Amino acid sequence: MILWLTTFAFSIASALLPFLPIEVYIVGAGSTEHGTAAAISLGIAAGAGATIGKIVWYELARRGAESAWAQKKLSKPKVKATYEKWVARMQGRPVYAAGVMFVAASAGIPPLLAMSAVGGLLKMPLWVFVPTVFVGRTIRFTLLFLGVDFAIH
Template sequence: MLLLSVCAVGLVSGLVPVVSIEVYLGGLVAVSDATGSPGVAFAVSLAAAVGQTAAKVVWYLGAARSMESRWVARKLADPRRRAGFERWQARIVGRPVMSSMVLLAAATVGFPPLMIIAVVAGSLRVPLAIYVPTVLVGRTLRFWLLITGVGWFADL
């Protein structure tokens, strides 16, 4: 039940920016012994990351779908905007390592913000085969570091 609730909060927090999974995980560790063992800490981190990744895929798909809208088509009719978009698309699509590094940084340290990167990745059509595992690994690492760090301070 713990992992399901953590995943659900991760999903909600990934969709609604004012809900913080970090605060939830920090509180969970501070008030419970549920994350005392390394295996449980990793499982909780992974559950939170699965929820967050699913939410970021929703943002990604929404952005990808918006590229087909009339409003975006009108904006990209401007030659300068079109050239800028195509330049960024060539940089990202032609360089999977670079796009993976940006995604990993956003998912792990939060800079650039992952929600913005999710929208940009969807707009630029970064392959889901790169996007999903990179975000999942980065988020899992972020949450594991948070849980173990709070757990360490709670043990003092």
């Protein structure tokens, strides 16, 4: 249980601070546990923590879009038109938005930290963002834990 909570906590920190790579932690933590059930459990803990951390980035960007500085930038017609076009794409096409976010969450391309901010700026629906990031991150981290388990045991 302590490893599960530590994994959860470290994944929150890693999601907020990009200089704390969760993958390095997974190699170390994964070497202490054995079995598919442990890998799945730890993958869920890491996925949940990462999702919480990315929600923070999402919310910071979403609220920042309403700041005086952002509104000044959006007062330029070309910038505003581009922004509104992307907002319409994201809000009007949740499957498209979820697909892009899922690839970022599971494969890391484009980086999920950047995509979390973009999702917030473009007002991606939170009901799409949260489960997509959670599932993508959980799959990624579970596979990493399974890979460590396979390599060591």
